Amino acid sequence: MAIQAIIDSAVLLAYFAVSIDIVIQILHILKRKSSKDVSIKGSLIRLIAISIFLIKFITETDLVLIIGQAVSVMLFIVYFGLLVYYRK
Secondary structure (H helix, E strand, C coil): CHHHHHHHHHHHHHHHHHHHHHHHHHHHHHHHCCCCCCCHHHHHHHHHHHHHHHHHHHHHCCHHHHHHHHHHHHHHHHHHHHHHHCCC
């Protein structure tokens, strides 16, 4: 049981790190008011992939993975929306 708690904590820390990365990218786009140097196709593929992971984690009913992935998907949707909005 203690090992599982350590693993769950590490997973949450990893999701936190990924979320910080996405937030940094969001702030960068907002500051520059441009997303010209970012691939929309690549970002769309990444959004689809992380959404598929979320569906998989929901079927596994692992709350730690579901929460972490749901936060990642929501942040990435904001990121993708900004990519499209600021495309010039």
